Amino acid sequence: MTTTLGFHLLRIGHCSHPECVTQRGGCLRSVPFPALAGLLLHPRLGPMLFDTGYSDAFFAATQPFPERLYRLVTPVSLTSTEALPAQLARHALAPHDIRHVFLSHLHADHIAGIGELPNARFFAMREEVAAMRRASRIGGLRRGYLRTLLPASFDTRLTCADDCERVVLPRAMHPFTHGFDLLGDASVIGVPLLGHTPGQLGILFRTAGARSIFLVADACWSLEAVRDDKPPSWIASRLFSDKRAFLATFAGLRHLLSSNDALSIVPSHCELTWRHLGREFH
Numbered sequence: 001m002t003t004t005l006g007f008h009l010l011r012i013g014h015c016s017h018p019e020c021v022t023q024r025g026g027c028l029r030s031v032p033f034p035a036l037a038g039l040l041l042h043p044r045l046g047p048m049l050f051d052t053g054y055s056d057a058f059f060a061a062t063q064p065f066p067e068r069l070y071r072l073v074t075p076v077s078l079t080s081t082e083a084l085p086a087q088l089a090r091h092a093l094a095p096h097d098i099r100h101v102f103l104s105h106l107h108a109d110h111i112a113g114i115g116e117l118p119n120a121r122f123f124a125m126r127e128e129v130a131a132m133r134r135a136s137r138i139g140g141l142r143r144g145y146l147r148t149l150l151p152a153s154f155d156t157r158l159t160c161a162d163d164c165e166r167v168v169l170p171r172a173m174h175p176f177t178h179g180f181d182l183l184g185d186a187s188v189i190g191v192p193l194l195g196h197t198p199g200q201l202g203i204l205f206r207t208a209g210a211r212s213i214f215l216v217a218d219a220c221w222s223l224e225a226v227r228d229d230k231p232p233s234w235i236a237s238r239l240f241s242d243k244r245a246f247l248a249t250f251a252g253l254r255h256l257l258s259s260n261d262a263l264s265i266v267p268s269h270c271e272l273t274w275r276h277l278g279r280e281f282h
């Protein structure tokens with residue numbers, strides 16, 4: 001991994017959940033659940049995104065019933081300054097400048113903005129796309145998928161991450177052993193993070209400051225939960241595709257967190273991560 005990337009952490013809206021749902025032993029108090037995304041600046045291939053957070057398309061997709069239940073259960077807030085186009089503009093970029101988007105998984109809070117990116121290629125795990133395609137309207141909604149968020153051209157613009165060259169991860173990433181060289185230059189390595197959905201993908205890359213960043217999406221919902229070994233409650237984990245695989249991935253992150261000081265683990269919904277890393281990578 002010799003190519004280093006610029007990195008900005010973006011907060012693109014948030015929803016609210018009772019803490020006891022997101023974390024075992026939590027209280028009933030409603031806590032913010034930020035939707036974080038990553039803006040990566042590749043020296044040769046330009047600006048790229050890891051997920052997109054919320055967008056106006058989310059509100060349109062959840063206008064009719066039964067999809068409206070989604071936002072009734074998890075009330076969403078997105079200000080105009082948080083919207084993806086406004087945040088790209090702060091970096092002198094426009095949505096049409098984005099050519100590569102790495103999708104951790106296809107839950108609505110991670111992909112709602114992809115329709116705003118007319119020139120992007122999308123990277124996702126094959127099984128994740130297949131699971132969304134297989135699901136019925138109601139079944140998909142129950143799993144957090146809103147199929148209307150996918151642009152009509154999605155399939156022709158999709159690269160299955162697992163079709164990219166398989167690479168062995170360095171020992172310091174143990175117990176995560178392998179990944180996929182998504183761009184063919186070892187700059188962005190996709191790492192399967194199983195359990196939350198049928199094909200969740202994290203990405204690993206190095207920043208210009210020689211820091212390694214591991215964007216882990218929903219493999220955990222907060223770093224405190226990993227540190228304190230408090231996985232999500234049984235209510236939330238009932239929504240996961242494979243609870244046992246989720247707990248194995250969660251335990252793997254717990255090991256990494258304690259064994260690899262040079263690595264910044266970035267969950268998509270961690271308020272503490274946003275407060276710390278959001279300031280450093282604004």
Ligand SMILES: [Zn+2]
Nearest residue numbers: 105107196218
């Ligand atoms: Zn998710």
